[in-house]
Amino acid sequence: MPTIxxxxxxxxxxxxxxxxxxxxxxxxxxxxxxIVGFLYSIKLPFVITGHRINVAMIAFVFMIIYYFLLSKTLWVGMFLFGTICLLISHFIELKFLMPLWAFSLLIFVAAWIGQFYGHKIEGKKPSFMKDLHFLLIGPAWLMSFIYQRLGIKI
Structure with a gap:
């Protein structure tokens, strides 16, 4: 496996x-x-400490393991960001005017339109077309800049 x-x-x-x-x-x-919002919308028939488990929670565990294997420090930032996404999904599901899955769909479509527009400007194809791993590397790439700014090694 390539290094981070x-x-x-x-x-x-x-x-x-x-x-x-x-x-x-x-x-x-x-x-x-x-994506977290989509997965959060898929409920599983398990309850732990009064909270119904969803697919996002399970995926979160595997995602953090993946990032930990890539970087012994970068996973912490991804853990924090992922946790924030889970919490926001929870609050949207409780208090928002539309279902979480529908809100997530709007964001997903709009963001991908933006991504493809950015790559049109760049004149290069998105990396995930070469390797699907890049769908997980994109957030880590941004996190690496935050780490660099804070003086934290990845």
């Missing part, structure tokens, strides 16, 4: 244009959140 730095470098190759990078800072977290 190899994944990040390859992901960054098709994100050199400033506009495309800006679009990614908006759309990648939005897509991540939308």
């Amino acid at each position: 730095q190899q994944w990040l470098n390859e992901y960054g190759e098709s994100r050199q244009d400033t506009t495309n990078k800006t679009i990614h800072w908006i759309c990648v977290p939005a897509i991540f959140f939308a």
